[in-house]
Amino acid sequence: MTQQSPFDLETGAGLLACPRCDALHVEEELESGQTARCIRCGTVLAKPRGGAFSQLIALSFTSMVLLIGAVFFPFLEISRMGFGNATSLFGVALAFADGILLPLVAALLIMIVGLPVARAFLLVYTLAPLAKGRPPNRHAATAFRWSETLKPWSMAEIFIIGTAVALVKVAGLATVHLGPAFWAFCGLILVNLASRGFMCQTTIWDAIEDAGLATDGREMVEGRAP
Amino acid sequence: MTDDAHSRPILTAHRAGLLGCHSCGRVWPGDQRRCKRCGAKLTPPDRRGLQAVWAWWFAGLIMYIPANLFPMMSTRTFAGLAGNSEATIAEGVLELIHHGSYDIAAVVFIASIVVPIAKFLSIAWLAMVAGRPATADQAHSRLKVFEVVEFVGRWSMIDVFVVAILSALVQLGFVASIHPGSAAVCFALSVAFTMLSAQSFDPRLIWRGLPLRSRTKE
Numbered sequence: 001m002t003q004q005s006p007f008d009l010e011t012g013a014g015l016l017a018c019p020r021c022d023a024l025h026v027e028e029e030l031e032s033g034q035t036a037r038c039i040r041c042g043t044v045l046a047k048p049r050g051g052a053f054s055q056l057i058a059l060s061f062t063s064m065v066l067l068i069g070a071v072f073f074p075f076l077e078i079s080r081m082g083f084g085n086a087t088s089l090f091g092v093a094l095a096f097a098d099g100i101l102l103p104l105v106a107a108l109l110i111m112i113v114g115l116p117v118a119r120a121f122l123l124v125y126t127l128a129p130l131a132k133g134r135p136p137n138r139h140a141a142t143a144f145r146w147s148e149t150l151k152p153w154s155m156a157e158i159f160i161i162g163t164a165v166a167l168v169k170v171a172g173l174a175t176v177h178l179g180p181a182f183w184a185f186c187g188l189i190l191v192n193l194a195s196r197g198f199m200c201q202t203t204i205w206d207a208i209e210d211a212g213l214a215t216d217g218r219e220m221v222e223g224r225a226p
Numbered sequence: 227m228t229d230d231a232h233s234r235p236i237l238t239a240h241r242a243g244l245l246g247c248h249s250c251g252r253v254w255p256g257d258q259r260r261c262k263r264c265g266a267k268l269t270p271p272d273r274r275g276l277q278a279v280w281a282w283w284f285a286g287l288i289m290y291i292p293a294n295l296f297p298m299m300s301t302r303t304f305a306g307l308a309g310n311s312e313a314t315i316a317e318g319v320l321e322l323i324h325h326g327s328y329d330i331a332a333v334v335f336i337a338s339i340v341v342p343i344a345k346f347l348s349i350a351w352l353a354m355v356a357g358r359p360a361t362a363d364q365a366h367s368r369l370k371v372f373e374v375v376e377f378v379g380r381w382s383m384i385d386v387f388v389v390a391i392l393s394a395l396v397q398l399g400f401v402a403s404i405h406p407g408s409a410a411v412c413f414a415l416s417v418a419f420t421m422l423s424a425q426s427f428d429p430r431l432i433w434r435g436l437p438l439r440s441r442t443k444e
Contacts, residue, residue: 009242012253017239017246020369022271022430024237024244024253040236040433041369045251076395083398087391095393096406104411108390111383145249145264152380152421155387162387168330169388170395173402205250209263 046202080174115154271430286419297407
């Protein structure tokens, strides 16, 4: 918390509204490691972390690799009395491939694989030029906004907990072998947790703005967190 | 910091005649339609936005009825358990209790019956009291309820995933096989609609009913 930026109550320049309770805050430059909370509702407004952009890019690439691996490697295998059955991630989605359940196949594939990959891609697209200090890509703001909007719908970590529940149910019925795709998903949870620690939307929005996004030219390059 | 909030007067963007962007936090003059930084639509925090909440809420409630009446999955076993059976959500819980696995029965009961109903009730309550006069303490507990609903919402999808995994995995010819039932798609839709309902709720409305205070600078 160092010097205060000038703010303007007529145009809203230099101010920040809490997205949860609408309380106005004056934008301040934060040191890496500091956390700014809303004075009224306590929502975290900003928590810049040093080197966060490169870390987020690396973690996004990791999750892309893990997800692509998870799609192509076998997921689970069971055997009982000489009968066996193996399934991949596609097999899981295609479990709904008859009758009125068909739309659920697409929905499942999108929620488990499509959206996590898409979000990782959008994040890399937004952050890669910013981490190198270049001007942001075209539509970087739109890309990052979509990445945030789609966040609740990307359900890879819920899927892996669902797998655990299903395994408990099957355990009495047959012997289960866990495939590489299962472990890839477990790794994905750790990657997601790590990237959540580095994620700070306010810092990224400021960086997009400061790096030369065509706003209306009233962004203040001085006195703003990197 | 929340302790200070009770004593210190607070100025909101709405009272200052400004509009805060719900997506990136930037503040704009009250007549701005779209945030120039992130491109999100700017909406003033008023009760008109609650119509979308109620619309998605009813859609979710309607889909929740067939989700409970139709079978979630059908099990066909030759040697294993109890022959052929089709089970709705409630029957599945009863079956688990019958087999003596009380812990799993409790998990399924909470995850697919208690949580969805609690979610419907919480969203309805939040939408009804939104914008009504409240004390700071009430507002804090309402925000907590909203955050729990928002967080828990997507985890209800776990049921649909379990059915998908079981039906893909347990295909052992005549020994045992599991097929998904039509309730799975209804349940998935119900979860999606309640998620949309919770997302359409504007948490800023929780704080609109607080008594007017003069402005301050941090």
